[in-house]
Amino acid sequence: MIEVKNVHKKYGRKQVLKDLSFTAKKGEITCLIGINGVGKTTIMKAIMALTPINSGEILIDGEKIRKDSFEKITFIPDTITMLPQMKIGEAFTFMADFYKSWNPQRAEELLQFFKLDPTEKIANLSKGSMAKVNMLLGLALDVDYLLMDEPFSGIDMFSREQIAEVFTSHLIEERGVILTTHEISDIEHLIDKAVLIDNGEVIMEFSVEEVRENEGKSVVDVMREVYRG
Amino acid sequence: MKKYWRTIVISLVIVATISTYYIQGAMSSKNDVTFKFKTTSGNKEEIENLILQASYNNGDIYHPLYISKDGSTNPRSRFIIEDLIADPVPLEFEKYIQDYRKFMRGKVFDPSNYFEDEARLIYTDFSGKNRQVLTLQIDILDKQTNDSTSFEITTPTQANISWIQVNDVFVKNGEIKILVTSYLYNDEEELHVYTVNENKKELEDGSIIAKSEPGMSSIRIYNDSNKIQNENYYLYKVDKYKNKSEDAESEIISSQAYLHNNLNNEVEEIDIANKLKSAMNSMILHGGEVFIPVHSANGLELNRYNIKKKQWGEPLHFNYPTKANNEEEPFLQLSGGKLYSVNRVSDGYSLFIGDLRTGKSLYEGKIIDENRENLNKDYSLTIDQIYSIY
Amino acid sequence: MKNYLKLVNFEISRFFKLYLILIGLTIVCQLIGVIRVSKGYMDLAEKVMDKNQLSVSRFIEQYGTFSVQRFVYSEWFLMSIYIGIAMLMIYVFIIWYRDWLGKNSFIYRLLMLPTERITIYFAKLTAIMLLLLGLITLQRLLVLIEIQIVNSIVPSDFRTYSYGISNIDIFVLLYPNTFTEFILNYGIGLIFVAVLFTAILFERSYRLKGIFFAIVYGVLSLGVFFAPLLLNGFYPRYFYPLEIILMGMVTSFIVLGSTIWIANHLLKHKIMV
Numbered sequence: 034m035i036e037v038k039n040v041h042k043k044y045g046r047k048q049v050l051k052d053l054s055f056t057a058k059k060g061e062i063t064c065l066i067g068i069n070g071v072g073k074t075t076i077m078k079a080i081m082a083l084t085p086i087n088s089g090e091i092l093i094d095g096e097k098i099r100k101d102s103f104e105k106i107t108f109i110p111d112t113i114t115m116l117p118q119m120k121i122g123e124a125f126t127f128m129a130d131f132y133k134s135w136n137p138q139r140a141e142e143l144l145q146f147f148k149l150d151p152t153e154k155i156a157n158l159s160k161g162s163m164a165k166v167n168m169l170l171g172l173a174l175d176v177d178y179l180l181m182d183e184p185f186s187g188i189d190m191f192s193r194e195q196i197a198e199v200f201t202s203h204l205i206e207e208r209g210v211i212l213t214t215h216e217i218s219d220i221e222h223l224i225d226k227a228v229l230i231d232n233g234e235v236i237m238e239f240s241v242e243e244v245r246e247n248e249g250k251s252v253v254d255v256m257r258e259v260y261r262g
Numbered sequence: 263m264k265k266y267w268r269t270i271v272i273s274l275v276i277v278a279t280i281s282t283y284y285i286q287g288a289m290s291s292k293n294d295v296t297f298k299f300k301t302t303s304g305n306k307e308e309i310e311n312l313i314l315q316a317s318y319n320n321g322d323i324y325h326p327l328y329i330s331k332d333g334s335t336n337p338r339s340r341f342i343i344e345d346l347i348a349d350p351v352p353l354e355f356e357k358y359i360q361d362y363r364k365f366m367r368g369k370v371f372d373p374s375n376y377f378e379d380e381a382r383l384i385y386t387d388f389s390g391k392n393r394q395v396l397t398l399q400i401d402i403l404d405k406q407t408n409d410s411t412s413f414e415i416t417t418p419t420q421a422n423i424s425w426i427q428v429n430d431v432f433v434k435n436g437e438i439k440i441l442v443t444s445y446l447y448n449d450e451e452e453l454h455v456y457t458v459n460e461n462k463k464e465l466e467d468g469s470i471i472a473k474s475e476p477g478m479s480s481i482r483i484y485n486d487s488n489k490i491q492n493e494n495y496y497l498y499k500v501d502k503y504k505n506k507s508e509d510a511e512s513e514i515i516s517s518q519a520y521l522h523n524n525l526n527n528e529v530e531e532i533d534i535a536n537k538l539k540s541a542m543n544s545m546i547l548h549g550g551e552v553f554i555p556v557h558s559a560n561g562l563e564l565n566r567y568n569i570k571k572k573q574w575g576e577p578l579h580f581n582y583p584t585k586a587n588n589e590e591e592p593f594l595q596l597s598g599g600k601l602y603s604v605n606r607v608s609d610g611y612s613l614f615i616g617d618l619r620t621g622k623s624l625y626e627g628k629i630i631d632e633n634r635e636n637l638n639k640d641y642s643l644t645i646d647q648i649y650s651i652y
Numbered sequence: 653m654k655n656y657l658k659l660v661n662f663e664i665s666r667f668f669k670l671y672l673i674l675i676g677l678t679i680v681c682q683l684i685g686v687i688r689v690s691k692g693y694m695d696l697a698e699k700v701m702d703k704n705q706l707s708v709s710r711f712i713e714q715y716g717t718f719s720v721q722r723f724v725y726s727e728w729f730l731m732s733i734y735i736g737i738a739m740l741m742i743y744v745f746i747i748w749y750r751d752w753l754g755k756n757s758f759i760y761r762l763l764m765l766p767t768e769r770i771t772i773y774f775a776k777l778t779a780i781m782l783l784l785l786g787l788i789t790l791q792r793l794l795v796l797i798e799i800q801i802v803n804s805i806v807p808s809d810f811r812t813y814s815y816g817i818s819n820i821d822i823f824v825l826l827y828p829n830t831f832t833e834f835i836l837n838y839g840i841g842l843i844f845v846a847v848l849f850t851a852i853l854f855e856r857s858y859r860l861k862g863i864f865f866a867i868v869y870g871v872l873s874l875g876v877f878f879a880p881l882l883l884n885g886f887y888p889r890y891f892y893p894l895e896i897i898l899m900g901m902v903t904s905f906i907v908l909g910s911t912i913w914i915a916n917h918l919l920k921h922k923i924m925v
Contacts, residue, residue: 076655083763083925087858103766112757114764116666130763268668270659272786279789284831347884347893359892368890 034058035080035106035178040089041232042075048087050076051233059177059209062200064222066213066256067230073213074110076230077180077208080211081108093178104134106178110170111186113163117156121149123168125173132174139204140173147195161192168196172204179205181212185219193219221252229259268508272645292642296329296632297643298336304625308615314604315353315647328353329629358383365410377431377438378625380492381405384433386440388426389414394531396426398465413463419458430485432492432524436460439524441483441496449476453483453498455522456487471522471529472500476562477560479503484519484545486597495569495595496522497547517542519552521569535574548596549618555594559584561614562594562603578621582614583607593645600624604645611643617628653732653805655767659775663747664782671783674739675790684710685728690805693718696811710811721799724823736787743783744845747776748852752925759925767866769919772911773849785838788826830880845909847873851913857922869914 035057042050049072065073069260078084079092091100115124122166128135133237144151147165149158155166164184171179185193189225199205200223214220221241231239236259250258295318299309314329327334337350349357355371362383369385371393377384383403388396401412415617423444429603430441438458445451451474457467474481484497498520504513535540538554546553552567561581565628567574584605593604601616607628615625629643701711705710723729751759762772768871828834851866858865875882880899891899 079924081764082920083760083923085922085924100768101765105765108764110757110760112760114757114761116758127662131655131767133766254767265665266657266661269664269782270663272782276782276785276789279792280834283792283827284834347881347896348889351893363892367892368887370889462799 034094035211036090036095037076037080038090038092040076040079040091041077041087042085043073043087044075049233053089053230053233053235054239055228055235057178057209057211057226060207060208061227062205062212063120064212064220064224064252065228066217066252069215071230072233073075073230074182077108077110077213079212080180081106083108091185104132104174105176106180107171107174107176108180109162109167109182109184111183113155115155115166115172118154120152120154122151124155124166124170126220128170128173132225134175135200138172138177139175140169141197143169143172143195143204149186161188163187164234165196167191169198172199175232176208176212177208181210183213183215185214185216195241197223207243217252217256224252227255229256231260270326292639297329297629299329299331299634300630301625301627304610304623304627305616306625308600308625309613309627311650312602313649313651314355314645315644315649316645318641318643324374326360336361360402362405362408365401365408369401372428373490374430374486375428376490377433377492379433379492382433384439386431388417388442392445396423398440398456398458402460415463415465417465417468422448422450425526429487430493430496432494433460434492434525437466441485441522443481443483450474453481455496455527457527467527472498472520474497474500477503481544481548484547486547492524493547494524494550495547496524497545497552498522499542499545511525516554519545532567532570533599544594546596550598553596557584557592562601564601564618578614578616578618580616580623581613582612582623582626584612590642595649596650598650604629604643606642655765656771656775656778659767659771660778660782663775663779667747667783669777670739670773674787676737677734678787678790679794681728681732681735682794683796683801685726685732686723686801688728689723689726690718690802693722693810694806696912711824712810713879714722718802718810733791740780740784740787744780744848745852747780748849751836752856757925760826763919763925768916768917768921772786773853773915774917777846778841781842783840784841792827821890822840825832840904843877843904844909844912846908847868850911850918853915853918853923857918857924873907873911 037056040050040053040056041048053072057061062224065075067077079086080093080098091098093106098100098106115127116258119127124133125140126136128140129137130194135213136150147162147169149162153162155163164187168181168184169201171181184196188196191246197220200220212220212224224241227237227239227241228235237255239255241252244252290604294431294494297316309331312330315326316329317324319325324453325336326441327336333458339534349371352371354373357364359366363512365385365535370387373383375387381404383405384473385401385403387399389399389488396417398417400415401410403410409493424632425445426438427443427445429443432439432441436459438460440454440456442454442456443451444454454470456465458464459466459553472481473479479500479502482499482501486501500518500520501514502516504515519534519542520529521532522529532552534554538556541554541556544555546555550569552569554565555568556565557609561579561584564578565574566577566581574575580601580603582605585607590606592606596618599618601614603614603616605612605614609628610631611629613625613627613629614623616622617627670882696715700706700715706714716840751762756820763769767770782789825837829836847870851870854866854869855862880896880903881890883899884896
């Protein structure tokens with residue numbers, strides 16, 4: 034379980050995160066929802082120690098993040114995390130070299146699924162393909178937790194469908210996923226938990242299925258209530 | 263392993279090149295020219311404890327070195343960083359620093375500022391050398407107990423001093439006499455003898471014994487600046503010039519040599535025969551005598567004036583071959599009752615050691631260079647100083 | 653440890669193509685230069701001796717002999733040295749900034765590697781030192797070749813032997829006489845680069861405020877490092893040279909230790925992607 038506890042973060046004058054707390058369980062897909070700039074990406078970066086926090090605690094399976102944690106948790110940001118001059122195959126070699134949790138068979142599987150050419154240079158790929166490679170680099174790791182920042186942004190429809198397919202497959206099962214997105218409608222049926230964020234705080238944290246069963250509301254309905262009402 | 267080839271290649275090349283460079287002893291020292299003595303005649307023991315502080319010029323490059331019976335060494339072999347931090351310590355001070363480390367801190371390493379006898383080592387220098395109020399600092403070390411005392415004396419204000427230099431320290435009967443040259447802003451020089459009463463820690467006297475005016479006169483001191491023990495006399499010469507315009511070379515009207523007796527503060531003049539006047543610039547004060555050397559192709563004629571007797575004696579003649587070359591002045595040093603001379607000869611340099619009492623030759627030899635292929639044909643060897651080490 | 657080596661190799665591989673170009677440029681520049689300077693001198697000699705009917709020794713009296721110095725102070729040589737130095741200095745910064753800027757966000761990957769983040773710092777530091785030492789080594793080998801070329805163009809009567817280049821000022825620093833001095837000099841160079849790296853990390857952790865921190869930190873480090881020399885300036889000759897050197901070693905360790913500690917702290921807790 035990933036626990037974010039009472040995190041405060043100031044960037045310049047702006048209080049980006051205010052006493053923010055939520056949890057994400059392993060085996061569940063948690064979605065951080067909020068408008069642009071509300072701090073979703075910042076939270077994910079903070080979990081990965083890619084940006085500092087002023088106070089609060091972030092625990093991954095009860096521990097603060099260490100170097101070994103990166104074999105258990107990975108982050109797929111909205112930019113490519115490899116050298117653009119590298120070929121896809123070279124990127125794989127790099128990952129295999131450094132990560133014990135790199136799964137070459139899974140990588141091969143995903144390569145074929147996404148119909149990518151390992152001899153292609155990353156810089157020459159289309160935006161959609163680049164996003165797929167980025168995702169691949171995360172998914173081919175046998176990690177417990179995956180953080181994905183806007184996995185669908187700026188992607189063409191067909192690529193989006195492919196990526197969405199991944200979510201329902203064995204590739205995601207049993208892992209804990211935190212993702213952020215605008216396109217709630219696209220993935221509403223996939224997520225287990227929703228965390229609504231506004232102004233750096235958690236407004237509401239709820240189980241999507243429960244709310245649907247008990248109150249008959251969709252996530253979008255809840256959002257409408259919260260943000261408008 | 264294969265994908266590490268770039269790093270491996272770079273690392274190997276670096277390690278190989280650098281280790282060969284240093285194992286070979288770094289090009290410069292391996293190919294250095296070295297010098298050594300070769301005895302022609304006389305007593306080999308004379309060179310047993312000698313060190314020649316010298317340098318040679320090879321093309322544009324200047325190489326300092328020490329030459330002894332074991333060969334030559336390069337004083338720069340130590341860390342270059344040391345040279346960046348401070349001037350290299352002169353050879354004679356290394357022993358003082360070793361023995362009296364604490365006392366020697368912060369002091370100028372110039373023998374002129376020191377006096378030493380069996381019991382004590384005394385140092386004196388001016389602080390605030392170009393300010394108007396000059397303070398004379400005196401440090402006294404008891405060599406037996408290793409205790410030191412120091413005191414300061416304020417000298418009377420002298421308005422125009424731009425620099426002041428201690429030339430010699432003479433200590434006797436509770437008096438410290440300091441021979442000082444003051445350089446004034448208008449280019450005048452004054453030669454002072456300051457007398458300090460050690461016990462009262464007061465300045466007793468600060469008289470000027472000679473003065474020079476730019477263009478009109480000049481003073482030159484002929485004491486051995488490397489002698490730390492007491493020298494009973496100060497030998498100095500005053501030249502008077504015909505007041506010419508700035509560009510032309512001044513014509514000397516008169517040159518007079520003076521002796522200041524440090525025991526009774528009397529100054530006497532030395533009469534020098536006309537034929538020796540041109541050699542006055544080479545005067546040497548040693549062992550109670552004033553020597554005027556005259557070099558010739560056969561060797562040296564050493565004219566001697568006995569100070570106590572106030573008369574010129576028979577000159578000593580030392581015969582050794584020289585290539586009387588106007589460009590290079592032969593090196594001559596009188597110390598410990600002996601005469602040391604280094605001259606250029608047809609095939610290098612020769613070293614001659616003579617006895618000042620008997621006028622006889624004690625040692626004759628050559629200074630031979632090795633690794634000659636790296637030397638220009640017309641290199642020149644300059645000797646700065648000869649030390650005896652024990 | 654293994655991750656360190658992997659990262660070092662990675663950094664070297666990234667720069668390798670440019671490095672080869674730099675090496676090629678240096679070689680070409682210097683070889684052309686040495687040939688031109690030597691030939692130029694001989695052409696001059698021929699012309700002057702011919703025109704004025706001078707003998708070799710008279711010519712040398714007027715125009716001087718040819719020593720490797722002539723070449724070393726020529727534009728060709730100096731330019732190749734300056735280019736090398738400039739490239740290295742620029743790369744000290746680029747080696748960090750290229751992972752952040754532009755389309756490149758490789759820094760995410762580096763910071764997410766299952767290794768102590770300070771390993772990244774050490775790897776980049778090592779890479780810079782290897783590149784520097786590589787250039788030094790290249791120069792050393794080139795000089796040997798250049799001396800041969802000079803010897804083949806300029807006859808020995810015109811030449812002054814000058815021990816290669818080890819007597820020339822800047823080279824005394826780069827090729828000191830003893831191995832101990834070598835370690836000392838390049839150790840100081842390493843500390844200098846390390847401090848620069850930490851300054852860069854300050855900027856990357858605090859952005860604008862970070863530049864200010866970086867400058868303050870840099871000045872402080874310089875101050876501590878040079879404290880013995882400053883002391884020597886205020887109280888000349890009070891401390892003996894060996895003592896100053898020892899003090900310098902202590903301050904070096906302090907500066908190096910603190911720079912690594914600060915870099916580690918910044919990388920673990922303060923860095924921003």
